[in-house]
Amino acid sequence: MFIRSLKKLIRNPILLFFSLFQPILFLALFTQLLSRLGSFPGILPDHVAYLEFAAAGILLQNAFGSALQSGNSIVADIDSGFLSKMLVTPMSRSAILLGRLSSDAFRVVIQTAIILGLAYALGAAENTPFYVTTGVVGILGIFFTLAFFGLAWSGISLALGMKTRSAETVFAIGGVITFPLLFLSPSLLPINFLPSWVQTVSMFNPVSYAVNASRAFMITGYDWGTILPAWGVIALVAVITLSATLYQFRKVVS
Amino acid sequence: MADIITVKDLVLVYSDGTKAVDNISFNVQEGEFFGFLGPNGAGKSTTIKILTTLLRKTSGKATVAGFDLDNDASSIRKIMGVQSQETTVDGDLTGRENLELQGHFYQMPTNEIKKRVNELLKLVGLESAAERRARNYSGGMKKRLDLATAIIHKPKLLFLDEPTTGLDPQSRAAIWAYLEQLNKMEGITIFLTTQYLEEANKLCKRLAIIDSGKIAVSGSPDELKKQVGADSIRIGLENCERDRSKAKEIIKSMTGVTDIKDAEECILVYAQNAASLIADIVRALDSTDIRLTSVTFSQPSLDDVFIKYTGKRIRVEESVKAPSGMFGGRR
Numbered sequence: 001m002f003i004r005s006l007k008k009l010i011r012n013p014i015l016l017f018f019s020l021f022q023p024i025l026f027l028a029l030f031t032q033l034l035s036r037l038g039s040f041p042g043i044l045p046d047h048v049a050y051l052e053f054a055a056a057g058i059l060l061q062n063a064f065g066s067a068l069q070s071g072n073s074i075v076a077d078i079d080s081g082f083l084s085k086m087l088v089t090p091m092s093r094s095a096i097l098l099g100r101l102s103s104d105a106f107r108v109v110i111q112t113a114i115i116l117g118l119a120y121a122l123g124a125a126e127n128t129p130f131y132v133t134t135g136v137v138g139i140l141g142i143f144f145t146l147a148f149f150g151l152a153w154s155g156i157s158l159a160l161g162m163k164t165r166s167a168e169t170v171f172a173i174g175g176v177i178t179f180p181l182l183f184l185s186p187s188l189l190p191i192n193f194l195p196s197w198v199q200t201v202s203m204f205n206p207v208s209y210a211v212n213a214s215r216a217f218m219i220t221g222y223d224w225g226t227i228l229p230a231w232g233v234i235a236l237v238a239v240i241t242l243s244a245t246l247y248q249f250r251k252v253v254s
Numbered sequence: 255m256a257d258i259i260t261v262k263d264l265v266l267v268y269s270d271g272t273k274a275v276d277n278i279s280f281n282v283q284e285g286e287f288f289g290f291l292g293p294n295g296a297g298k299s300t301t302i303k304i305l306t307t308l309l310r311k312t313s314g315k316a317t318v319a320g321f322d323l324d325n326d327a328s329s330i331r332k333i334m335g336v337q338s339q340e341t342t343v344d345g346d347l348t349g350r351e352n353l354e355l356q357g358h359f360y361q362m363p364t365n366e367i368k369k370r371v372n373e374l375l376k377l378v379g380l381e382s383a384a385e386r387r388a389r390n391y392s393g394g395m396k397k398r399l400d401l402a403t404a405i406i407h408k409p410k411l412l413f414l415d416e417p418t419t420g421l422d423p424q425s426r427a428a429i430w431a432y433l434e435q436l437n438k439m440e441g442i443t444i445f446l447t448t449q450y451l452e453e454a455n456k457l458c459k460r461l462a463i464i465d466s467g468k469i470a471v472s473g474s475p476d477e478l479k480k481q482v483g484a485d486s487i488r489i490g491l492e493n494c495e496r497d498r499s500k501a502k503e504i505i506k507s508m509t510g511v512t513d514i515k516d517a518e519e520c521i522l523v524y525a526q527n528a529a530s531l532i533a534d535i536v537r538a539l540d541s542t543d544i545r546l547t548s549v550t551f552s553q554p555s556l557d558d559v560f561i562k563y564t565g566k567r568i569r570v571e572e573s574v575k576a577p578s579g580m581f582g583g584r585r
């Protein structure tokens with residue numbers, strides 16, 4: 001199942017391209033828009049270019065995007081009858097779901113690597129060096145955080161997909177959820193730069209935690225005080241969304 | 255022969271209250287080619303979904319290969335193959351990859367999968383297209399690939415839900431040939447649903463006509479046709495007025511004749527085996543100087559069976575011509 005999803009992804013590079021398109025656009029253009037931010041003292045942490053600051057937010061945005069496609073693919077499998085085709089075989093029910101989720105996570109990791117690589121290249125070109133403070137282990141930490149985050153949100157889109165059986169609905173609801181969560185968090189701008197009500201909201205926004213953790217790996221280093229709570233929050237979200245997925249999956253399966 | 259499927263008082267009510275399957279009972283023997291014939295929405299697919307463990311029945315009892323549907327679903331899944339109504343091949347994968355994937359679903363060892371895949375590609379004539387993506391296959395090729403995936407693990411029992419719906423006549427004939435081969439050569443029991451009378455007539459050794467969730471009648475195609483009535487022979491005479499009563503007298507005494515009526519041509523004879531009776535009739539009348547102008551005979555078709563038991567035609571454009579006798583013609 002995992003292999004099938006990966007093969008499908010490789011066969012449809014256009015899909016990978018489109019889901020990467022938005023994050024790359026943000027990475028290349030949005031960061032340009034706000035690149036002067038770094039020249040005002042006190043907004044960004046010292047010696048940090050906006051590109052480097054925003055990279056974490058863009059990674060999150062990317063994870064959102066691919067998580068939403070997970071719901072689409074299960075809708076496609078239900079519609080085409082492929083899910084039924086799997087269900088009449090003795091393969092274990094959990095393998096169907098786990099294969100899907102693990103390929104989702106893998107995909108987020110690949111895309112994250114591409115974006116990080118691109119950010120590095122852009123940083124070099126702009127003479128605003130981009131690098132991950134914590135090195136290779138830190139990059140693994142970023143992969144883990146985002147894959148974990150992606151899983152948690154795949155849960156939402158999978159549950160929605162199985163409940164509504166409509167790819168359009170998944171996208172519509174997904175879009176409605178994604179952007180407010182991104183904007184009401186320190187994803188693209190520093191927390192102290194945001195209006196105070198947004199600061200308040202962002203404290204209850206799981207995205208804030210995930211973005212801070214990724215940023216810690218990139219900029220501040222092993223700030224476990226930020227990273228561990230973030231993992232805790234993601235785990236909480238994952239438990240909720242994946243339970244919903246499991247519940248819907250049981251309904252679809254029986 | 256043992257029963258491979260037993261169904262007793264099966265009922266399925268959907269959550270919206272629709273009674274899709276209404277108290278049906280039937281058995282399928284091992285090695286049999288059994289068919290469910292019925293129009294759209296008759297409950298054919300629903301029955302298949304129940305028997306293939308996709309839908310939970312509301313009440314009744316059903317076993318497949320001796321395993322209980324409720325308690326032993328996983329044992330059933332191991333020994334059955336299923337081809338659903340929708341063609342479900344993964345267009346992003348090649349024909350070969352589709353088959354290999356299916357082999358993994360059944361947890362077959364990799365080298366066995368390789369061997370079996372080559373065998374199946376040959377069987378369904380997709381060897382030359384094996385490395386192409388299934389997306390680019392024609393409808394018939396996809397169906398053949400789908401059929402191959404359903405038998406990757408050499409199932410004892412194969413469920414086919416309208417395997418030829420939407421196919422052109424050549425592709426349909428090809429699928430029929432594979433199915434007959436599977437049933438005869440490999441001894442696979444086949445349970446098939448169809449809305450094509452021709453298909454049921456050609457393939458099924460036994461069939462049940464299902465309508466509005468109920469089994470209207472079941473038996474072999476020939477039995478069913480016999481129940482509808484006897485064969486009929488229409489006889490035209492040169493001088494009908496003069497010879498009719500004499501001719502009727504002669505024919506009535508022949509064995510196998512069940513009824514004689516006046517008809518437009520002159521005489522209408524109902525008989526058990528018209529084909530063999532025709533020669534006798536011609537010879538007898540000829541020897542008495544009664545001149546014949548025409549003789550036509552026809553057998554009842556499954557279409558007649560269907561009309562008798564459900565009160566409607568199955569699908570007019572698909573209705574099948576009765577096999578015509580040596581003098582041709584049709585009622």
